[in-house]
Amino acid sequence: MTHGTEKPTSYLRELRGITLLLALAIFLTPILYLARDVKSQLELLAASRSDNVQWSLSQVELEYYRYENNLLMALEMPDGTLDELRRSFDIFYSRIQIVKRGDIYSSIHGEPQIAEALTSVTTYLDSTARLMDGDDPALVAALPELLTHAQTLRAQLRAISLRGIMVFAARSDAQREDISQTLLRLAAGTLFLIFTLTALLLWLIHLFRLNARREQQLKRSSQQTEAIVATSLDAVIVANRSGQVIEFNGAAEKIFGYARAEAIGQPMHELIIPDGLRAQHLEAMRRYLSTGEKHYLGAGRIRLQAKRKSGAVFPVEVSVSSVLAGKDEIFVSYIRDITKSLEREEALQKARDDALVGERAKTQFLAVMSHEMRTPLNGLLGTLELMDDTALTPQQRKYLDTMRVSGRLLLHHVNDVLQISRSDSGSETLSETPFEIDTTVAEIVESQRALAHRNGNIIRTERIGTLPRSVSGDERKLRQILLNLVGNAVKFTKDGAITIEIERVGQVQDVAMIEFRVIDTGIGIAEADLTRIFDDFVTLDTTYGRRAEGTGLGLGIARRYAETMGGEVGVESEEGEGCAFWLRVPLTEVADAVASEQADEPVTQLATKPLDILIVEDNEINRFVLREMLLKMGHRVIEAHNGRDGVEEAAYRHYDVIFMDISMPQMDGFEATRAIRSGSGPSRATRIVAVTAHALPSEVAQFEAAGMNDWIIKPVSGQKLRALFGALPTATARGKVPSSAPRLLDHDALQELRESLPPGSFIKLLKSFIVETDIAVATLTGRVATTATPEALSLIHQTAGACGTFGAERLRKALSSIEARCKGGETVEIDGKLIPIWDETRTALKALLEDATA
């Protein structure tokens, strides 16, 4: 800590002080000297060593004349005058003695005239004294001579007197001159001093004013500072280097509970630092003072603990800075009591946490509820399907249809809710699978064609520009979004057109941004509703509501999925003119091979041989439904009621397929699968199919990790099972997978038929086709067909033709093949082959029929 800027100022200040003192000394010294001089002169005057010299000198002459007078009187009459003579002589004598010996006359002794005169007088006095001391006669006799002699002294005495007066007068003059000179010098000195003092005074006045002004400014600024400090809402505590409090403002009083007077001068650490932190504080302070290492200093706002007078410790926000006040370093602390704001913060955080917990709980609740609802629904729907194959009156069948439609709708709603809650709980993840855009769109269009026709709509697809053939992405989500958009368009359009446009609108490296536009000529959406249409649970006005049955979650799910995929979804519409929903998603272009290989997989291949199947499922209804379906398909089924039983059963004998429920008490599906795979039982290599409520990518990964080969989503349906078995390598198909199995259905042909007929007729025709084919297949099975059996050949031909009309491609091919062989002269035994083909075809057609009537 250097005071580099301070030094010159203080030097200057000292220099100025020294200069002032020096000046005073310079002025005072001569004055004092003069004053002393004057004093000594005055003392000299006062001490007046002179007596009245002139008077004394004149007295000499006077005494002489008295003596001379007495001489004359004694001459005339000696008797009685001699004593008087003697006395006057003595007095005269004494006068001369004084003049001769006295200090005050020493100055005139040097005068030749006076010295000569004194010598003459002394000679006379000495000689006369002897006579005076002698007897009277001798004295009387000498009187005349004494007189004569005395009279000669007159001139001498006169000289002494005059000369003395002159000398003393001169001396007096000199002395006066001296005094006047001294006084003059004193006056000059005094004048100079007065002048200097006046100058000094003026300078002092100037300084005083300057100081007063500075003081005023200082006072003002200090008042401002004080006001700022006093009104500060934060406590302001100022301490010196030794930690003593030197300022303590009102807010500090309020916060800490000490009165200002109480706090001033006290060590800050004893006042406000909690006992536990004191040592640390003192150490930090000591380190700062010795090394300059900063801890809190200038670190901005920091959160610490502080202590009140009551000893209560509370949280504060502190900002400490070091300031140079003159030469002294002081520490200014701004302290804010954040007890309340912390409480608020905590309350807020708690509220948020609570809300989040509540939200999660809600989502969880929804997920659990919808999941739990699906299980009984699964049972209901499965049972309905089974009931369909029993003998029913037309009335009952109608009821059954209604129940089925309602059940499916309910399932649809539950699925919607489940998807939303899953999406909101963040468990929604993206899967990457290769697929063909065209195929996906075509399938969606196909699934909606029947409904579109029923509403008198034309539905068509338009590809704009060049599109990637195969892409990789979450096909399931894309399919669902598009299905929703197309489904809506179909629902809300009457006697119009629905166009699906596909266009590549951007490309970054191998990622293409594909825009799907679903344009309809339907009722449209009011502008005011456009912004909230993608919100959850939105069903628009009454018209819309009447026409649409739904949870209002469809578009909400579409939006979520689009966002999850990194894309977006939107709508443009004019009420009454129709809507244009668009979906933009990034899809990665991949080589065709992947997609086509996938596409070529014989997914529809049938398992023709009865299989040994183990069902591991704890839920009785689910078990029942699955069992019945499999039995109906001609398989042999064994049940296990939980995972452990399942594992035991699998260890006991060989199964071709094991259906494994996932969530079971005691031992879940994963564990059971692992146990089977890791065991040495005859079924350790058996194909295991997971039966699950949902097949999220993460779960699929888990299935695979556990050793499962495939999965099937609840509710289980015959169609799903057949699709599954189609993909299942069976005993007969193993090793020779048909390279080009014919398609089950020719959708294009069906569509063509559908578009060429009124919807009601199409359904009616399709239904009679199914009935007729049922009969035909039943009739033909087990028979021998040759050219010799024309009615059989005719039936085969008719049925094949009908199959062509209704797109039952695989059955048509099978029948055509028999017909061709017969015509070639062969005798063909018609075995049970036709039955599974027709079964699957019929299921597919029935599903289509349901869609169309839904």
Place this chain on the structure above:
Amino acid sequence: MNFEMRIGMGGILKAFVLCSLMCGGAFAGTLPTPQSDILLTVEGDIANTNTEGRAEFDMALLQTLPTVTIRTNTIWTEGVQEFRGVQLSDLLEAVGAQGDMIYATAVNDYAIEIPVTDGVDGGPIIAYQQNGQEMSVRTQGPLWLVYPYDSNADYQSEVIYSRSIWQLVRMEITD
């Protein structure tokens, strides 16, 4: 004090009684009569006398009073002088002086007024010896009122010098 005394008591008798009380038995109202040449006559407002209204002193009588010696320079002499004599205050006490002022007269009729207040302890003396010798008229004797000039600068003034009367013969105490 003197003023009060005059107002409060008045009369010679009372003053005499008072002085007798103050001075003790030695000079009870009267002084011894001088036997040889009279050197000093004190008259005027005094309580103690030895002849009609006056107090007359010869050398012997003076020497019965307390003797004081002072050493000092004077402007009228050369070098330090030793004077022996009676303190003015002692003398004034001996005569029971009542006034404020002393009118002192010399043999040559030189006269000067001296305030009674000059008579203090350590103050002027009426010297009768100089350097161990009795003084004649020729050497400013036989009595010389000498102040101790060296001991006090106040005594080095023209007024004091004029009061330093030599060849002193008479003192009259007045109001």
